[in-house]
Amino acid sequence: MKERIAVLEEKARNLRIDIVRMLHKSQSGHTGGSLSAIDMIAALYFHTMNHRPEDPAWPDRDRFVLCKGHAAPAQYVALAEAGYFPKEDLMMLRRLGSHLQGHPDSKSTPGVEVCTGSLGQGLSMANGIALGLRLDGRESRVYAIMGDGELQEGQVWEAAMAAAHYRLDNLCALVDANGLQIDGEVGKVMNVESIPDKFRAFGWNVLEIDGHDLGAIVGALDAAAAAKGTPTVIVARTVKGKGVSFFENKASYHGVPPSDEELPRALACLGCFEGFASE
Amino acid sequence: MSGMIATRDAYGETLAELGAENGDVVVLDADLSGSTKTSLFAKKFPGRFFNMGIAEANMVGTAAGLAAAGKVPFLSTFAIFAVGRAWEQVRQSVAYPKANVKVVATHGGVTVGEDGGSHQSVEDVAIMRAVPNMTVIVPADGVETRAAIRAAAATKGPFYIRLGRNKVPTVFPADYAFEIGKGSMLRPGSDLTFVTTGLMTAVALAAAEQLAAEGVSARVVHIGTVKPLDEEILVAAARETGAIVTAEEHSIVGGLGGAVAELLSEKCPVPVKRVGINDRFGTSGKAEELLKYFGLTAENLAATAREVLKAKG
CATH class of the missing domain: 3.40.50.970 (Thiamin diphosphate (ThDP)-binding fold, Pyr/PP domains)
Known part of the structure; x- marks a missing residue:
């Protein structure tokens, strides 16, 4: 298992490099929240989820819903790495005619299940998918990553109520609790804590972890799968911009891509020293 | 019926x-x-x-x-x-x-x-x-x-x-063949056309009957699918009858009346009058009273038809 975790850590580091390159190329997109969520996404796509990149519509696949759709770059690099589409496509992020839209679009991108990006709506859709899978008697599970700022949306709590009411134990929500949103600290803009207590009060199984500890992430996802009768939420404490020291914990990098000057420094933080002068 | x-x-x-x-x-x-x-x-x-x-x-x-x-x-x-x-x-x-x-x-x-x-x-x-x-x-x-x-x-x-x-x-026969995007001519006519949706179609049929007694020939076209709109049946109605009265249990802003006016102003401009809720909210009352209060009646449709005929000249 230790080796497996080391492989995932290396995978996550490479995905971070892809995110930084992709966002530098597009000069548009959300850096901080992509880097905070990528360890969870790496664990899901390269360890926990059953899926077939060569057959995105495989009926027994596990489903992934990126409720915090602005972290689309994090999902796109994972999909490309897994083989859903060529890695070169990443360089077309947000361009006219590209299948990589600014926010996840199920009509355009292989491997994207629903359209997200308008915050607060993803968990409801994850609930619906979980209900549908249960009706069909499938073992597939549904994973949904939300932001902590996103929890300010009332619809999240409607969905939290419904998931517990319908005992959706095939659903696992993850909260990328990086503590920052566009206007600043979540606790100052509109406090959402205690997130674990709120979900417990709504009847969920609650786990709290370090969202950059891949061993903890994998362990929590296993524990979620074992929980019966209730949905599970993994409250993952994370660092916005994680991995690039000068992006870390800065709300100002919520929707700002790396500049030309920042690119080599950002890549160096990630242990990547290749030149990119040709870009 | x-x-x-x-x-x-x-x-x-x-x-x-x-x-x-x-x-x-x-x-x-x-x-x-x-x-x-x-x-x-x-x-x-x-x-x-x-x-x-x-x-x-x-x-x-x-x-x-x-x-x-x-x-x-x-x-x-x-x-x-x-x-x-x-x-x-x-x-x-x-x-x-x-x-x-x-x-x-x-x-x-x-x-x-x-x-x-x-x-x-x-x-x-x-x-x-x-x-x-x-x-x-x-x-x-x-x-x-x-x-x-x-x-x-x-x-x-x-x-x-x-x-x-x-x-x-009930205005349609039991064997009515509904098709998405297709309107239905429920009554032929040559002087004007009532273009209606929802419960106003039955009201328009009554209005057409009243007008017939005055010698006015009113066509009734029911639009079940407001979007996509049946352009063919509407342009034909405009071309053949030269005047249109729309009627809906909805605001005159942006609903069937809006859709018909948008279409005909581009494809076949003829006098159009819209009957509906005149850009205001509803109010409490019995359903029948409210239809009268808002002018969603055969009498008002017939009166509006007479006006549009004047505009048609």
Whole structure:
């Protein structure tokens, strides 16, 4: 298992490099929240989820819903790495005619299940998918990553109520609790804590972890799968911009891509020293 | 023409039939299943019925998720909540991804009655018509409701179907062949055309009868599908009769009247007058009183027809 975790850590580091390159190329997109969520996404796509990149519509696949759709770059690099589409496509992020839209679009991108990006709506859709899978008697599970700022949306709590009411134990929500949103600290803009207590009060199984500890992430996802009768939420404490020291914990990098000057420094933080002068 | 049935009753009965025919049909409601008549489905197929409580936004998203899992979800609540409360969910989670979700809203228009303006949706058709990918249907009677619900179940993609609370006269024969996007000429005529939707079609037929007694020949074209609009039948009506009166139990802003005016001003400009709610909210009262109060009567349609004939010259 230790080796497996080391492989995932290396995978996550490479995905971070892809995110930084992709966002530098597009000069548009959300850096901080992509880097905070990528360890969870790496664990899901390269360890926990059953899926077939060569057959995105495989009926027994596990489903992934990126409720915090602005972290689309994090999902796109994972999909490309897994083989859903060529890695070169990443360089077309947000361009006219590209299948990589600014926010996840199920009509355009292989491997994207629903359209997200308008915050607060993803968990409801994850609930619906979980209900549908249960009706069909499938073992597939549904994973949904939300932001902590996103929890300010009332619809999240409607969905939290419904998931517990319908005992959706095939659903696992993850909260990328990086503590920052566009206007600043979540606790100052509109406090959402205690997130674990709120979900417990709504009847969920609650786990709290370090969202950059891949061993903890994998362990929590296993524990979620074992929980019966209730949905599970993994409250993952994370660092916005994680991995690039000068992006870390800065709300100002919520929707700002790396500049030309920042690119080599950002890549160096990630242990990547290749030149990119040709870009 | 025979019998009276509320379109919501026809809906509930048809849903229950569909439930037996198609195991993928699932139904969601937000604590109004007795009023929307989805309770008829719930009784027969409790495992495929989801009461989502008084939480419309989540209901719409859940329906979108069920569609993503291959189901054919019908969701129901009052028109004001389906379109008003959950508008952005319908846009983002249903219309934008072209999800196979059928939004069937009951209690459209002022015939909601005593509950008053807060519950009377007069703008839902305009709002849904503006959303890309959305098919918008306002059936005239029980026969068309049954056919439209079946067509929606059989056709992939998002639908908005607006139904009413009260019993309305049946205008279509039992063997009526409904087609999405096709209007129906229910009465031929050469002097002007009533273009109507929902319960106003029966009212227009009565108005045409009154005008016939005065020697005026009024055509009646029912538009069941407000979007996509049947351009052919409307341009033909404009060209052949030279004057149009639209009528709907909805605001004159952006609904059927708006759609017809947009079309004809580009394709065949003729005098058009719109009968509907004149850019105001509803109010409490009995349904029949409210139809009179807002001028949604055969008498007002006939009077408006006389005006448009003057404009036609």
